[in-house]
Amino acid sequence: MPDQDRISARAASTGASASAAHDGTSTLFVGDNNLVLRATRFGDQDAPVVLLLHGGGQTRHAWADTGRALAAAGYCAIALDARGHGNSDWCPQGDYSARALISDLRAILESLPCTPYIVGASMGGLTAMLTLGEHPELACRGLVLVDVAPRLERDGVRRIIEFMRRHRDGFDSLEQVRDAVAAYNPARKAPQDAQGLRKNLREDSSGRLHWHWDPAFLDHAVIPEGDEGMFGQARLNRAARRLSLPVLLIRGYHSDVLSDQGARELMALMPQAHYLVLEQAGHMVAGDRNSIFTSAVQRFLDDLESNNAAPLSSPSKQGVTK
Numbered sequence: 275m276p277d278q279d280r281i282s283a284r285a286a287s288t289g290a291s292a293s294a295a296h297d298g299t300s301t302l303f304v305g306d307n308n309l310v311l312r313a314t315r316f317g318d319q320d321a322p323v324v325l326l327l328h329g330g331g332q333t334r335h336a337w338a339d340t341g342r343a344l345a346a347a348g349y350c351a352i353a354l355d356a357r358g359h360g361n362s363d364w365c366p367q368g369d370y371s372a373r374a375l376i377s378d379l380r381a382i383l384e385s386l387p388c389t390p391y392i393v394g395a396s397m398g399g400l401t402a403m404l405t406l407g408e409h410p411e412l413a414c415r416g417l418v419l420v421d422v423a424p425r426l427e428r429d430g431v432r433r434i435i436e437f438m439r440r441h442r443d444g445f446d447s448l449e450q451v452r453d454a455v456a457a458y459n460p461a462r463k464a465p466q467d468a469q470g471l472r473k474n475l476r477e478d479s480s481g482r483l484h485w486h487w488d489p490a491f492l493d494h495a496v497i498p499e500g501d502e503g504m505f506g507q508a509r510l511n512r513a514a515r516r517l518s519l520p521v522l523l524i525r526g527y528h529s530d531v532l533s534d535q536g537a538r539e540l541m542a543l544m545p546q547a548h549y550l551v552l553e554q555a556g557h558m559v560a561g562d563r564n565s566i567f568t569s570a571v572q573r574f575l576d577d578l579e580s581n582n583a584a585p586l587s588s589p590s591k592q593g594v595t596k
Contacts, residue, residue, distance in 0.1 A: 298341060298353070303385060305357060306377035312361040313354045314338075317345030322415075322579060323390035325382070326353040327398025330495055331438050333360030333486055335473045336395070340560055343568045349575065352390075354382070356398070358488035368490035372505045375401045380409060389413040391575055395420035395560060396531070400505045407513025416520040416578045418571055421532045421557050423523070423540035424510035430530035430557065432497045433458075439492060444482035448472065451483060461528070461556060514543040521547035522574045524567065526555035548574070 298314035305311045314334055324344055326337040334353035341351040355362035357378055358370050365374065379401055383390070392414055394402040399422040406414055437458050445451050448468035455471070456462075465471070475483045494504050521544050525537050534551075541549050550570055555563040 298338070301352070303354070303378075303382045305362075305381050306374055307365075309357050309363045309365060309378070311354060311357060311363070311378060311382070313352050314341065316341035316351040316353070317349055319350055321345075321348055321350040322575070323386060323388055324349050324351045324575065325386075325390045325392045326351055327379075327392065327394040327402060328354070328356065328359070329396030329398060330356075330491065331359075331434070331485060331487055332395075333474055335360070336560060337393075339564045340393075340568045340571070343565075344572060344575075347572050347576075349572075356401075358491050360486050364488040365490070368488070368493060370488070370491045370494045372401070372404060376405045376408070379405045380412060383412050383414070389415050391416045391418070391578075393418040393420065393571060394422070396422050396557070397504075400510065403510060403517070404505060404513045406519070407516040410516065414519055416522070416574065417517070418522045418524065418574060419540075420524050420567075421526050421529050421559050423532055423536045424505075424507045424514060424543075425536040425539055426503075426531055427533055427536070428497055430532075433530065434557075435492070435495050435497060438485070438495065441485070442489060444478065444484040445475075446482065448475075448483070451475065459556065459558060462558070462561065511543060514540060517544055518546065520574075520578055522571070523547055523549045524559055524570060525549070525551050526557055526559040526563075527551050527553045528556040529559075531557040 298316045301313050301315050303311045303313060312334070326334070326341060328334060328336045334355045337351070337353035341353050344351040357374065358364050375397070383405075392402045392406075394400070394417070399419040402414075402417060403419065403422075403424075406412060406417065437454075441454060445454070448471055451471050452465065452468040474486050476486045477483055496503060523537055523540060525532050525534070537549060541547055552559055552563050552566055552570070555567070560567050
């Protein structure tokens with residue numbers, strides 16, 4: 275069967291498991307020091323695996339629409355809650371360091387029955403970059419980095435961390451949560467029904483709502499000063515140089531976290547990589563322009579699956595998708 279026909283056949287076969295594709299199936303992994311990491315699987319478990327890694331302060335629910343779309347296209351998308359995030363275990367020692375995140379990802383990759391693709395946003399992308407660059411024995415079929423590179427813009431990172439720290443005492447209502455999100459990202463239309471935000475929240479014994487991550491995570495989420503930071507710019511540069519697998523870097527045109535210059539510096543370290551810019555998107559690329567973002571990811575995966583690998587753009591020239 276021709277490769278493109280095989281992709282189409284995979285997509286058609288998922289029709290028999292429409293529920294798994296839409297709602298997902300809960301699963302779990304065991305990370306470093308036996309920490310339980312929760313995940314949702316979308317699609318046929320025998321299909322090519324795409325591991326979805328969220329950013330700091332997010333949960334696996336950030337990938338729900340992308341996971342459903344990839345499942346419908348014939349992939350097995352696994353959206354993971356990082357340690358201390360969502361329904362994954364909180365670390366008793368409060369260890370949310372790069373070392374711990376890398377150890378978790380190593381354990382996951384070693385437990386999978388097949389070699390996956392990885393899509394990593396922000397913290398998830400940096401974790402994947404270090405893990406694959408520093409542990410070449412770990413196999414990965416292709417890597418999508420979402421609005422992240424070794425050199426990030428301090429003001430943009432500061433804005434994220436300040437937002438995460440601003441509501442340490444929680445919220446009285448979902449409407450307060452909605453207003454806080456709208457204030458941080460005014461370009462994104464606020465949902466009329468705030469109930470959809472509940473999956474990203476936890477409720478304490480007094481009924482107050484809090485973001486669904488361990489506050490101890492903020493002890494590691496620091497504003498980069500020079501080479502300092504949660505992951506270390508020099509360390510990331512070294513890891514990036516070692517990567518030889520196919521890579522797609524997607525940047526939001528309006529991102530205040532990853533600049534065009536920072537993206538191009540990363541491209542210079544990875545001559546095999548492709549660079550795509552999504553207009554009308556900021557740092558939260560997958561949420562700001564989900565359908566266009568997911569289409570770009572799927573095209574990258576399909577190209578690799580079919581061994582066609584037609585370039586999305588020349589490594590020295592950015593592609594812009596509106």
